[in-house]
Amino acid sequence: MKRAVENLPRSMKASYFPNGTYPEGPMYWGYGTEFTAVLLGLLDAGFGEDFGLSAQSGFSQTGDFIRATTGPTGKPFNYADCSLGRGPSFAVVYLAEKFNRPDWFDGVERNLFQNYAKARPEGGRTGNRLLPLSLLYLRESGEARSVPLSYYSGDKALVPIAVLRSDQTANAAWVGLKGGAPSGPHGHMDGGSFVFETGGYRWAVDLGMENYTKIEAAIPDLWDSRQESGRWKLFRLGPESHNILRIDGAPQNVKGKARFTECTDVSAKMDLTALYTPAARRVTRRVTLLPGRALEIRDRLTGLAPGVSVSWQMCTESGPEALPDGSLRLRHGKKSLILKKNHPGAWKIVPAEELRKPFESPNPRAKMVSFETESPESGTIELVVHFLPE
Secondary structure (H helix, E strand, C coil): CHHHHHHHHHHHHHHHCCCCCCCCHHHHHHHHHHHHHHHHHHHHHHHCCCCCHHHCCCHHHHHHHHHHCECCCCCECCCCCCCCCCCCCHHHHHHHHHCCCHHHHCCHHHHHHHHHHHHCCCCCCCCCCCHHHHHHCCCCCCCCCCCCCCEECCCCCCCCEEEEECCCCCCCCEEEEECECCCCCCCCCCCCCEEEEECCEEEECCCCCCCHHHHHHHCCCCCCCCCCCHHHHCCCCCHHHCCCEEECCCCCCCCCCEEEEEECCCEEEEECHHHHCCCCCEEEEEEEEECCCEEEEEEEEECCCCCCEEEEEEEECCEEEECCCCCEEEEECCEEEEEEECCCCCCEEEEHHHCCCCCCCCCCCCEEEEEEEECCCCCCEEEEEEEEEC
């Protein structure tokens, strides 16, 4: 017990500093934070205190992280080796009571508990093993609290992120932005990548984690994050599947770090230069929520060699259709979204199944949509894409 109390602050700093963001994404947040909550609950019950562990920097804010990274659809911002599903969490209940933040257990989180109960009325011995501990900490909703619509990890986070949201309704526009280095913990080659929801559907997706056991047999260097590692040749983990920029089709620099330089309630700007050096002198991406639950992504590249190919790519599970005016329509049932770009030329649509290796996990609904442009003599390119709900 003494060793745990002495050593846990080290991992808590790596996990939650400075504003509660978890470097390995929401799924691993659940794994690490649930067992942290168990320990703190035991210490509180046995000794009447947790010996300062809950006061570690960022821990009292980590409920904001898990709330912000859960989209209006209930799906998480699944960067790194993170799955797309989310279930009810004992840790959320514990944190809400511990820090007097009942708002952390309102809305989407409460729905996750209710849906889980409906799906498993008979209980059983399988499933969420720590969930029964929630009964020790559940309480009625407290006083309503004004919750910020945006969330920013701070650039000192091991893996910085930003999340912007237009409103608190189920139809809100919601976008998550990923910073950090591909060589980070459970990292993917996704610096500058984004996911986007509006109108109750996720239009820009991240396919998430691969099956470790199956892939380790085929790729012995799966956990090697060096530039030439086989890890980056896997579809879901490398550059091919992520919503990023490519310069001449090259991978990102694994030790380069995408940093945030601005973050407001409706916009965030990233400096991606270190991911693309020396192919470009400077690369930035600005993401802005617009009226009507729309979105703008504005990328600027300078210092390119003339004639270099720059491509903009995005993964979607909707039905894409290239339109005669150069825009792209995405459809899901009766819902549709228009993507308008500022450069001429056709959209390219490629089913994800054509891009994976036979031993990789299937992605039957996923398509990669992209367009390319060539660097002019000036070496400067500005790409602007608008996401417009119809």
